[in-house]
Amino acid sequence: SGTHAGRKEPVLGLIWAQSSNGVIGKDGDLPWHLPEDLAHFKRTTKGHPVIMGRRTWDSFPARFRPLPGRTNIVISGSPERREELAASGAVAVGSLEDALAEAASSPGSEEVWIIGGGEIFRNATALANTAVVTVIDLETDGDTFAPKLGPGWTFDATEPAEGWLTSSNGTRYRIALWTQQ
Numbered sequence: 001s002g003t004h005a006g007r008k009e010p011v012l013g014l015i016w017a018q019s020s021n022g023v024i025g026k027d028g029d030l031p032w033h034l035p036e037d038l039a040h041f042k043r044t045t046k047g048h049p050v051i052m053g054r055r056t057w058d059s060f061p062a063r064f065r066p067l068p069g070r071t072n073i074v075i076s077g078s079p080e081r082r083e084e085l086a087a088s089g090a091v092a093v094g095s096l097e098d099a100l101a102e103a104a105s106s107p108g109s110e111e112v113w114i115i116g117g118g119e120i121f122r123n124a125t126a127l128a129n130t131a132v133v134t135v136i137d138l139e140t141d142g143d144t145f146a147p148k149l150g151p152g153w154t155f156d157a158t159e160p161a162e163g164w165l166t167s168s169n170g171t172r173y174r175i176a177l178w179t180q181q
């Protein structure tokens, strides 16, 4: 995508969409419909390996799996699930470490995107150097929350710098960029 092409070191990025109160999921789905965010997500990750947990893989409608134009690396602790995942076009691994190793040898690995969910994000915030967060101007309840970015993270910018973008369906959102040295 070249969003971060100017960076020297390879990008290990986290990308998520959250409500203003930090919800990223509810009952295995997103509690909003924001087409502009789906386009942003696709544009940012296309051409690069994506790493996700099995629940995130399951959350995509089947017609979207595997996400086209990207090596889909899916983490599952279950050997049976890993077999199923590999049969469905994913690269199935048993740990975040194995996922990162797989991504490093995949096409477009100058940028690797960790795309969810909550558990994977929590484990990855110490390792990642970039976070691209769609903040939606919406208070909602949910069962999965965005990770806390620790003290090593710096808030860089939002797009737009001030205020919000407005979606075709009236939902307001903005995209925040964080980095960690």
Ligand SMILES: Nc1nc(N)c2c(n1)CN(C(=O)COc1ccccc1N1CCC(C(=O)O)CC1)C2
Residues within 6 Å of the ligand: 015, 016, 017, 030, 037, 038, 039, 041, 042, 059, 060, 061, 064, 067, 068, 114, 115, 116, 133, 134
């Ligand atoms: N900012 C940010 N971060 C994230 N980690 C994620 C997102 N937004 C959005 N996500 C979802 O799970 C939601 O997706 C979908 C949900 C329902 C229908 C289609 C989709 N998608 C259409 C585009 C497809 C593609 O990219 O080809 C992927 C599936 C992960």
